Amino acid sequence: MQRKNKTLGEFIIENQQEFQYSTGELSKLINAIRLAAKVVNHEVNKAGLVDILGAAGETNIQGESQQKLDVLANEKFKQTLQNREIVCGIASEEEDDFITINSQDEQHQNKYVVLIDPLDGSSNIDVNVSVGTIFSIYRRVTPIGSPVSLEDFLQPGVNQVAAGYIIYGTSTMLVYTTGHGVNGFTLNPAIGTFYLSHPNMQFPETGRIYSVNEGNYTHFPQGVKDYIKYCQKEEDDRPYTSRYIGSLVSDFHRNMIKGGIYIYPKSSTAFNGKLRLLYECNPMAYLAEQAGGRASDGYRRILEITPTELHQRVPFFCGSRKMVEKAESFMAQYA
């Protein structure tokens, strides 16, 4: 069991030994994400005082109006990773295409690519409800030294070497996995240091919370409608409690601690749902599985889906294993 209150920096170094042939590159990368998280946290905390609320006046490739904080968080993560030359490519919700990072040092070409959702829960920025950042890391598949290409990003989630999120909430936490369990670190804002506060996080096998935007109910597949009715029925340990923050990171975090399921299904208005496979569903699915939970599109394991586009969307069922299996059993009735 990990000793609580060790710093994230200590944890990263100690856990580097888990990787036999570690060069320290992944550790440097997690450290850079830690730094960018603190910079963005600082901006988020003073959002009401400076001119970073509201729309930036642009739309991203998904046709969504970009919030000023979406753009700012994107810039801060990009800059932090580019300046440290520790990745060979970045893909982001807020960038149409992937960005190639060429290392000045010709000899040392980097082997990792990062995919980010710089600001998750954008609709909650202006109303002071918790938001987050999501990241996913892969080893490139193209030869080191050759130009980075789309195939380095379009990898199935099972290939991830690390994934995590930062939640800017009542406290700021960084939660991540490198394939050896999930650990959560809380920022002590007084000294700007993340401390291990949630070692070895585990999804309870089942729970009593369901998170879905019921406002879209009429457009949902029959399997989802049936599952919602099941959650609301006066029977056994039900009805469950409905909780929906509208920030994936925050709904996921709560459900991982208390037990619960988050669903963003496809619907007659959103054919593949809303969430993006590469920088929302894959990283959260990797965390969920590493914490004993489950993540699917209602039928298939998310991590086994082979991506075809950078910004593709997939339906998302994620959380306590038994609850996701139950929801899938309803979906299977109409498959």
Ligand SMILES: O=P(O)(O)OC[C@H]1O[C@](O)(COP(=O)(O)O)[C@@H](O)[C@@H]1O
């Ligand atoms: O308002 P809706 O349609 O329920 O969507 C909420 C979902 O959309 C998201 O805000 C999408 O993420 P972004 O804010 O990064 O675009 C999720 O965090 C959240 O779970």
Ligand SMILES: [Mg+2]
């Ligand atoms: Mg998001």
Ligand SMILES: [Mg+2]
């Ligand atoms: Mg976002």
